[in-house]
């Protein structure tokens with residue numbers, strides 16, 4: 001099932017949605033050319049056999065609901081939070097698929113349509129359905145849980161991502177709490193005990209609560225966390241079923257919390273502890289531009305984490321850069337964090353200060369909205385070229401091509417719309433003084 005005609009393949013059912021700007025009925029022919037065999041439409045279209053319904057969106061939802069009802073044995077796991085949903089969803093998929101057939105959202109398709117499309121991929125042999133559930137306001141997750149009711153709900157953290165849209169952290173918390181409020185008494189709420197707003201959700205669910213984190217109240221805990229020189233975390237996974245050492249292949253300490261949430265879900269569905277620990281260690285990044293670490297031929301390490309950015313994920317990435325940079329020169333190339341509303345200047349300023357506190361060697365703030373990063377760094381003691389502001393990614397590329405030397409570690413990160421992921425890709429392609437390919 002596809003809603004984008006360009007993604008149709010042989011045998012697809014094309015769902016002709018009517019969006020704000022475009023009418024999907026215009027693309028039935030293109031879906032047909034790509035191999036679609038039928039279309040769900042609200043009027044007959046000549047190119048393909050059509051299932052004509054009054055409202056395509058309503059029919060699409062009913063179809064997803066019917067699939068969920070028909071496959072009642074499939075355990076549905078919902079994941080939400082401000083940062084790390086896709087990373088955790090990918091990690092959970094990597095672990096659970098060793099235990100039973102698992103379907104999860106592709107990439108970061110976490111919108112209601114993305115969730116419906118994911119649901120439509122389940123089959124009678126699917127044991128686990130892992131759903132990244134995004135939320136851009138009150139009622140969004142509740143709507144999704146009415147269509148696809150999860151048995152297990154994971155809330156990772158409540159930060160300031162999209163705070164400009166939501167209004168406040170409390171409202172963000174209320175929006176994420178909808179996931180645990182929807183769980184049945186037989187269900188499980190996996191809550192980050194280290195995050196006070198998430199932990200506050202323990203009283204808002206009828207489900208069994210599983211606390212994860214470093215906190216003593218956590219029943220799935222990480223002990224003795226350490227980072228190797230590449231910024232990969234090791235820890236002891238402590239549970240009421242015993243302990244197991246975990247060595248992650250993912251970069252950055254923030255993955256420890258994600259791994260604990262994954263371990264809690266996997267234990268709940270009956271996966272043995274040692275198998276979980278091994279699977280966590282074997283997992284590698286599945287979605288692009290999330291702490292992607294590449295070695296260039298000339299010995300420069302490029303860390304491309306520019307899929308998106310908010311204050312929490314920026315802090316996590318800077319800490320990982322600091323860990324990776326021991327004995328090496330480090331560059332933090334940072335673009336704007338969008339959607340922060342009135343907090344924007346303060347948060348960018350704090351980021352510049354943090355980079356200096358972590359002893360990042362060179363800070364490059366790129367583009368509109370990032371001047372406060374440079375200001376913050378200077379207030380924290382940056383001198384001369386230790387911190388620099390450039391107007392755009394082309395200028396940043398020219399500067400880095402000239403200045404980055406073998407052995408340096410370069411972190412590239414920004415909100416998606418600031419587009420620094422492409423700068424990261426260019427830096428990876430161009431070595432030393434070569435022109436970009």
Ligand SMILES: Nc1ncnc2c1ncn2[C@@H]1O[C@H](COP(=O)(O)OP(=O)(O)OP(=O)(O)O)[C@@H](O)[C@H]1O
Nearest residue numbers: 082083084085086087254290291305308312313316
């Ligand atoms: N637990 C975490 N805490 C803070 N940052 C994290 C955490 N997990 C992942 N990140 C970082 O946050 C960024 C976004 O990660 P990811 O795409 O997994 O989040 P997401 O919640 O799916 O984002 P989106 O809202 O865009 O779907 C990446 O830079 C990633 O390295």
Ligand SMILES: [Mg+2]
Nearest residue numbers: 085086108110
């Ligand atoms: Mg995501």
